[in-house]
Amino acid sequence: MRAAALRHHWFLALILMVLVSGATGALGEEAAATGPQTLRAFKIAGARIVKVADIKKELSEKLPSFWPPWGKAPTFRMADLEYDVERLKMFYRRQGFFHSEIRPEIHYGPGGAVDVRLVVEEGPWVKVTSVNVKVSGGLDLSPLENKWPLQPGDRYAEKAYDDLKNLYLNYLPSHGYPRVKVSGKILLDEEENTAKIYLTVDPGPLSYFGRVRIVNPGKLETPPEAILEKLTFKPGEVFNLEELFKTQRKLYASDLFRSVVLTPEEVPPGEPAIPISIELEEKKKRSLKAGVGYGDEEKIRGRLGLRYRNLWGGGRVLDLDGRYSSLGYKFEELFSNPVVFGTNFDLVNQSGARRRDLPGFTDKAYYTQTRLERDLPGDFRFYAGHGLEFARPFDVPLETLLLLGGTTQEKLYRASFLVLGVRQDTVDSHVEPKRGGILTFANEFAPTFFGSGMQYLQTLVDARRYQALGDSGFVLAGRVKFGVIQPIQDTSQIPIYRRFFSGGATSVRGYKLDYLGPRNPSGTPIGGEALVETSLEGRFPLPFLDKIGGVVFLDAGNVYLKVRNIDLGQLKYSPGVGLRYLSPIGAIGLDVAFPTNRISYTQDPRVVVHFNIGYGF
Secondary structure, eight states, X not given: OHHHHHHHHHHHHHHHHHHHHHHHHHXXXXXXXXXXXXXXXXXXXXXXXXXXXXXXXXXXXXXXXXXXXXXXXXXXXXXXHXXXXXXXXXXXXXXXXXXXXXXXXXXXXXXXXEEEEEEEEOOXXXXXXXXXXXXXXXXXXXXXXXXXXXXXXXXXXXXXXHHHHXXXXXXXXXXXXXXXXXXXXXXXXXXXTEEEXXXXXXXXXXXXXXXXXXXXGGGOSSOHHHHHTTOSOOTTSBOOHHHHHHHHHHHHHTTOEEEEEEEEOOXXXXXXXXXXXXXXXXXXXEEEEEEEEEETTTEXXXXXXXXXXXXXXXXXXXEEEEEEETTEEEEXXXXXXXXXXXXXXXXXXXXXXXXEEOSSOEEEEEXXXXXXXXXXXXXXXXXXXXXXXXXXXXXXXXXXXXXOTTOOTXXXXXXXXXXXXXXXXXOSOSSSOOEEEEEEEEEEEEOGGGXXXXXXXXXXXXXXXXXEOTTSOOEEEEEEEEEEEEEOTTOOSOOGGGSBOBOSTTSOTTSOTTOBSOBOTTSXXXXXXXXXXXXXXXXXXXXXXXXXXXXEEEEEEEEESSXXXXXXXXXXXXXXXXXXXXETTEEEEEEEEOOSSOSOTTTSOSOEEEEEESOOO
C-alpha cells in the first residue's frame, strides 16, 4: 500500500514537472517575442472543400501582401488571431460543417516577425436529404423547383437556404404578389449530418397597379406629364416590382433628378389595387464638365461641356459640348423638349460643326438633325426625323481621287435625309459595364425629293452585350457591328467622307486607325461601302493587384469596297491581351494586339499597342 502511495506521489511530481517545463517554454517563447510584432506569413492548411480565398475574406486581421514588394508588414496581435479563429468556426458552421476544428500554429522569428499557420480539419458536411415547399392558395410554382439553390443531396449552407427563400420573395412581387410571406424551418441532425428543409409560401392576394401620384409636384419645375411619361407600367396592370425599378432608372437617366423614390402605398389587406407614390428631388439647373485625356490615336484631348436643366421650365435640357484632339474638333448643341405638344414624343434637336483629320482625308462639316423620340416597351427608344449636312473633304491624296470618282477635292456636299431607328440600353454602368447590353439600329434615306445633292440609303447595326459570371469578377463582353451605305438615283459612288473605315483602339485593334480594308497604291485607306466588325473580350481582376484587371480579346472585321463584295471568309483577325487600371474617371487601358493576316507585310506592324481611357467597347 505504501509502495502504491509512493508511485502515486512520483506520478503527480512527473505531471507537475511537465506542466512547469511547458509553462516555462511558453513563457520563454513569449518573452523572446516581446515588443512590436509583425505578421510575416499567414498560411491556411487542410481546407479541401471551402476555398482558401473565401476563408481569408472572413478574417478581420490584415494579412501580409506580396504586392507591392516594399509594403509594410501588418501588426500581429494574439487577440486578433483568437477572434478570427472563433469567426472561422462560425463561418464553417454556416457552410454546413458542424464538426470542423481550427488550430493555429505560431512561430516567432527574429525581429518580432511572426508566422501563422491555420490548420483546418473540416470534418463531414451536412447533407440536405429533402426540400419541401408548401404554397398556399393553390398557386402553381413548380417551375421554380429547377432554380432551387438547394437540392436534395447538396451540402447545406446558410446562404443557399436564404437564397431559397429569396427566390420566392423576389419572384412573386414581380408577378402580381407583392404581399408574399415566406417562413421556413430546418431539421438538423448533427449526429447523422443531415438536414430537412421546410418552407411555407403565402403569396397573398393578386394585386394590380393603382393610381400614381407625385408627392411634391409644387416643388418641381419638371411638369407632371414629363414625369409620368417615363412610367413603364399603367394603372390596372398586374403589379410588377421590377417595373418600379425600371421607371426609377428611366427617371434617373433623364438627368433631371438627384433623388427618385417610388413607393407602393399601404392599403387594406383585401384591396387589390396598390397606389404608387413618386417623390423626386431635382438636380441643380446648371452643371459644368471639363476633362483632359490622352490616347495613342488622339494624343492629347480635351472636353468642355455645359448642361442647362429645365431650361424655361418644362423639363427641357440643353447641352453645349466642345471637344478637341489631334484628330480634329467638334462643337455641338443638343436640345431636348419632353412630351412636346402634349404627346408622348420628345422633340430633340442636335446641331454642330466638326473637323476630322484622318489618315485618308480631312473634312469639315456643319450639320443639324431634328427628331421625335419616344420610349417603347422593353427599354427601347424609337426615333424619326430629318437631318441636313454640308461637308467639304480636302487633303485627299491624288491616288485616292483617281480610284474614287465620286469624290471631288474641296467640293461642298449636301445631304438631306430621313432618319429612322431604335435604341435599347440595359447596361448597369456605362463606365464599367458588367451586365446588360446596348443595341442600335439606325437608318438614313437621302433621296432627291428631300433636296439632297447626294443620294444614298444607309443602315447601321451595333449590338453589344455584357455578362458577369457569378461573383468571380470575370465579365464576358461581345460586340457585333454591321453597316452598309448604298448609292441610289443620281449618285453612283459614295464620297470618301461618308464611307466606312475600321481599325484602331475601338474596333479591330490589330490594325492602325482606319487601316483595315481597301487602300490606294501608296497604302492610304480609302474606305468602303460595307463594314463588318465583331469582338469577344474577357475581363477579369488580377490577384494581389487592387484595381488592376486584365483582358483577353479576339477582334475580327473588314471593310468592303462595294456592298456586293461582302464576304465573311475575308475577315481579318486580331487576338490580344491588355491591362486595365480602374481609376475614378474610368478604366485606363493598355492593349497589345497581334494581326494574324496582315493586309500589307511592309506597312502593317506585327504588333500594335493601344493606350486609351475606357474599354474598347
